[in-house]
Amino acid sequence: MSGIAKREEGTREEGIVMPHKGGRAGLMIFAVLAVAAIIVVAAIATGMLSFGGEKGTVTLSGAGATFPMPLILKWADEYYNETDERVQVNYGGGGSGAGITQIKDKHVDFAGSDAPLSATESSTFGLVHIPETLGAVVVAYNEPSIADLKLDGPTIARIFMKNITVWNDPAIGALNPGVTLPTDSITTVVRSDSSGTTFVFSGYLAKVSTEFDTLYGQGKSVIWPDAIGASGNPGVTQTVKTTAHSIGYIELAYAIENDVPFAQVKNHDGNFVVASLESTSAAAAGVTLPAGDGDWSQVNILDSPGANAYPIASFTYILIYKELYNEESEMNKTAAEELVSFLWWAVHDGQEYADELHYAPLPASVVEINEATLESITYEGATVR
Amino acid sequence: MNNFKRRKLVNMLASGVALTCVVLAVVPLIYILIEVVRIGAPAIDWEFLTSRTKGTGEPGEGIGNAILGTLLLVGYASAIGLPIGIFTGIYVSEFGNNRFGETVRFFNDILANFPSIVIGLLAYALVVDYMDVGFSLIAGAFALAIIMIPIVANTTEEALRMVPNSLREGALALGVPRRRAVMRIMLVNAKAGVVTGSLLAVARIAGETAPLILTAFYSNYWSASPFEPIASLPQTIFRNYNSPSEVLLQQAWGAALVLITIVLAINISVRLLMRSRTKKSKAVKKTWLTRLSLRA
Numbered sequence: 001m002s003g004i005a006k007r008e009e010g011t012r013e014e015g016i017v018m019p020h021k022g023g024r025a026g027l028m029i030f031a032v033l034a035v036a037a038i039i040v041v042a043a044i045a046t047g048m049l050s051f052g053g054e055k056g057t058v059t060l061s062g063a064g065a066t067f068p069m070p071l072i073l074k075w076a077d078e079y080y081n082e083t084d085e086r087v088q089v090n091y092g093g094g095g096s097g098a099g100i101t102q103i104k105d106k107h108v109d110f111a112g113s114d115a116p117l118s119a120t121e122s123s124t125f126g127l128v129h130i131p132e133t134l135g136a137v138v139v140a141y142n143e144p145s146i147a148d149l150k151l152d153g154p155t156i157a158r159i160f161m162k163n164i165t166v167w168n169d170p171a172i173g174a175l176n177p178g179v180t181l182p183t184d185s186i187t188t189v190v191r192s193d194s195s196g197t198t199f200v201f202s203g204y205l206a207k208v209s210t211e212f213d214t215l216y217g218q219g220k221s222v223i224w225p226d227a228i229g230a231s232g233n234p235g236v237t238q239t240v241k242t243t244a245h246s247i248g249y250i251e252l253a254y255a256i257e258n259d260v261p262f263a264q265v266k267n268h269d270g271n272f273v274v275a276s277l278e279s280t281s282a283a284a285a286g287v288t289l290p291a292g293d294g295d296w297s298q299v300n301i302l303d304s305p306g307a308n309a310y311p312i313a314s315f316t317y318i319l320i321y322k323e324l325y326n327e328e329s330e331m332n333k334t335a336a337e338e339l340v341s342f343l344w345w346a347v348h349d350g351q352e353y354a355d356e357l358h359y360a361p362l363p364a365s366v367v368e369i370n371e372a373t374l375e376s377i378t379y380e381g382a383t384v385r
Numbered sequence: 386m387n388n389f390k391r392r393k394l395v396n397m398l399a400s401g402v403a404l405t406c407v408v409l410a411v412v413p414l415i416y417i418l419i420e421v422v423r424i425g426a427p428a429i430d431w432e433f434l435t436s437r438t439k440g441t442g443e444p445g446e447g448i449g450n451a452i453l454g455t456l457l458l459v460g461y462a463s464a465i466g467l468p469i470g471i472f473t474g475i476y477v478s479e480f481g482n483n484r485f486g487e488t489v490r491f492f493n494d495i496l497a498n499f500p501s502i503v504i505g506l507l508a509y510a511l512v513v514d515y516m517d518v519g520f521s522l523i524a525g526a527f528a529l530a531i532i533m534i535p536i537v538a539n540t541t542e543e544a545l546r547m548v549p550n551s552l553r554e555g556a557l558a559l560g561v562p563r564r565r566a567v568m569r570i571m572l573v574n575a576k577a578g579v580v581t582g583s584l585l586a587v588a589r590i591a592g593e594t595a596p597l598i599l600t601a602f603y604s605n606y607w608s609a610s611p612f613e614p615i616a617s618l619p620q621t622i623f624r625n626y627n628s629p630s631e632v633l634l635q636q637a638w639g640a641a642l643v644l645i646t647i648v649l650a651i652n653i654s655v656r657l658l659m660r661s662r663t664k665k666s667k668a669v670k671k672t673w674l675t676r677l678s679l680r681a
Contacts, residue, residue, distance in 0.1 A: 059604075059613060059614075061520065061602065061614060063602075066627060069440070069627070069628070070440065070441070070442075070628055070629060070630070073439065073440030073441055073605065074440075074441045076440075076605060077439045077440070077441055077605065080606070088604070088605075088606045090602060090603060090604045090605065090606075090614050091440075091603075092520075092598070092602050092603050092614075093624065093627070094598065105514060107513060107514070107519060107520060108520075232627055233627070233629070234626060234627060234629075251629075253629045254629045256629075257629040257630065257631065258629070328517075358629075
C-alpha cells in the first residue's frame with residue numbers, strides 16, 4: 001500500500017531539524033551523558049565520605065549453601081548491632097558448590113557448605129570445618145485424606161524410584177494401619193537444581209536402600225525417574241502445595257512456614273519420629289566427630305541411632321582457612337580477628353536464634369569441637385584468638 | 386455476490402484472529418501489572434523504602450539500600466556503556482563501510498544476543514578475579530555496561546541510518562567538516578532514536594539479576610563505595626523469594642513494584658522531555674520543509 005510508504009517518508013521528514021537549531025538539541029544527548037557522569041562523581045563522593053570511609057568498619061563476605069542462609073543473615077544482623085554497627089557480614093548464597101569455588105579463589109572470607117569436603121580437599125587447601133547448625137529434610141505431601149502419614153526409609157526410596165506408584169500400595173498400608181488410603185497415583189516432586197537438600201535426602205535413601213544406592217546414589221543432583229522438577233526449596237514447596245496427590249522433599253523450615261504436612265519417618269531404633277528441632281539435635285548427639293582440621297568427609301548423622309533421633313538430618317558447615325593470611329585475599333589482621341570473633345559468637349550466642357528460624361541448636365559436644373577449631377586459627381602463624 | 390460474502394467472511398475471520406492475538410499478547414502484561422500492584426502495594430510504606438534489607442523477615446526491614454544500589458549500578462554502567470555504545474554506533478554507521486566496520490557490526494549483533502549470565506561470568510573472571518577488584522559495585526557496573534553497549538550501538542546505528550542521505554551529502558557539499566556533519570547534523574536528527582535506545586538499555590540492565598550475582602554480590606548494609614559489594618532490587622527480589630519467610634515474600638513483590646516504577650519513571654520522563662523539545666522546533670521545521678518543496 002502506498003499509504004504506508006508515504007507515512008514512513010512523513011516521519012522521516014518530521015525528524016529533520018535545521019542545523020542551527022540542532023546544535024542545542026545535540027547538546028541534549030551529551031547532557032544525558034553529563035548527568036550520568038555527575039551521578040558517578042556524586043556516588044564516589046558519597047562512597048568515600050559517608051560510607052566506605054567510615055572508620056573501623058570491617059566487611060566480611062561469605063557465600064555458599066542457601067540452606068543456612070536465613071540463620072546466617074539473622075546472625076549478621078544481630079552481630080552488626082552487637083558490635084555497634086562496626087562489623088558487616090555479607091552472605092551471598094549461591095549454593096554449596098559456588099561457596100567452595102569462591103573460597104578457593106579467595107574472593108570470600110568464609111564459605112557455607114552442606115556437604116563436607118573430601119579429606120584431600122580440606123588438607124590441600126588448608127580449610128577447616130565449623131558445623132554451625134543442623135537441619136532436617138522432611139517428606140512433604142499433598143493428600144488431604146491422610147492426616148498423619150507414616151513412612152520408613154525403604155518405602156520412601158521405593159516411592160521416589162517409582163516402584164510404588166499409588167497411595168494405597170500395601171507397603172504404605174502396612175505402615176499406616178487403620179488409615180483408608182486413596183487409590184490415586186503418587187506424583188513425586190524433586191529439586192531440578194543442584195542442591196544440598198538433594199544431597200542429604202539422596203544420602204539418606206542410599207543409606208537405607210541398597211537398590212537406591214546402586215541405581216542412583218548420593219548426589220547434589222539426582223536423575224529421578226518420572227518426577228516433577230522444581231527450583232529451590234520454595235519451588236518444591238509450592239509445587240507440592242498445588243499438585244494433588246504429590247510428595248516431595250524440602251527443608252523443615254519451609255514446611256513449617258508454609259503449613260505443608262510432612263510424614264513421620266521411622267528411625268534407626270524403629271520409632272516413628274516427627275521432624276522437629278529436638279529430634280534433629282538428637283540425631284547429632286550420638287556421633288563422634290573429628291577435629292576441625294581433620295577429615296569430615298565421613299561424618300554423617302543420617303539414620304543415626306537414638307530413640308528420638310530424626311533420621312534425615314545433617315550438619316551444615318562454615319569453611320574457613322586455618323591460616324587466614326594469604327597474599328591473594330589480602331585479608332588484614334583486624335578482619336581476621338573479626339571473622340573468628342563472629343564465628344565464635346555464632347556458635348555460642350548465635351545459637352539462641354536457631355530455634356525461631358527452625359534450625360536445630362548445636363549440641364554441647366559440637367560447640368566444644370568448634371571452640372577448639374576457632375582457637376587453632378592463625379594469622380601469619382600466630383593464633384588469632 | 387457469493388464471492389463478496391466469502392471475502393467478507395474471510396476478512397472478518399482474519400481480523401478476529403489478529404484481535405485475539407493482540408488480546409493474548411496484552412493480557413499477560415496487564416495481569417502482571419495488576420498482580421504486582423495488588424500484592425506489592427500493601428508492602429510499601431515510608432519505612433520500607435528507607436530502611437535497609439536484613440533478610441530476616443522481621444519488622445523494620447526495607448529495601449532502601451537496594452534502591453540506592455540499583456540506581457548506582459545503573460548510573461555507573463550508563464557512564465561507562467552509553468558513550469562507548471553511542472560512539473560505536475556512530476562509527477559503524479558513518480565510517481564503517483569497510484571490512485572492519487562489518488566485523489564490528491557482526492560481533493555487536495552476537496554480543497547483543499549473548500546470555501547475560503555469560504557476560505556476568507566474563508566480568509567475574511576479568512574484574513573480580515584477574516584484576517582482583519573483588520565483588521564490588523564497579524564489577525557489577527562493568528558487566529551491565531557490556532550488556533548495554535551492543536543495544537545502544539545498534540539503535541544508534543539504526544537511528545543514524547534513518548536520517549536521509551541528502552542531509553549528510555548536503556552538509557558535506559557545503560564544506561562542513563565530517564566530524565561536525567556527524568555530530569551537529571546526523572546525530573541531532575537521530576537523537577530520538579539514540580535516546581530511545583539508551584533508555585531501552587537502561588531499562589534492560591535495571592532488571593538484570595544473573596550478572597550481578599557473580600559481580601556485585603550483595604550487601605544488607607548501606608553501602609555506596611565502588612569497591613564494596615552492593616545490593617540491588619532484582620537480587621533482593623530473588624533472595625526474598627528464596628527465603629521461607631512470608632513477610633520477605635511479600636517484600637519481594639513490593640521490591641518488584643518499586644523496580645517497575647523506577648524503570649517506567651525514567652522512560653516516561655525522558656519521553657515527555659523529548660516530546661516538548663520536538664514540539665518547539667516544529668514551526669521551524671515546517672517553514673524549512675516548505676522552502677525545500679518550493680525549491681524543488
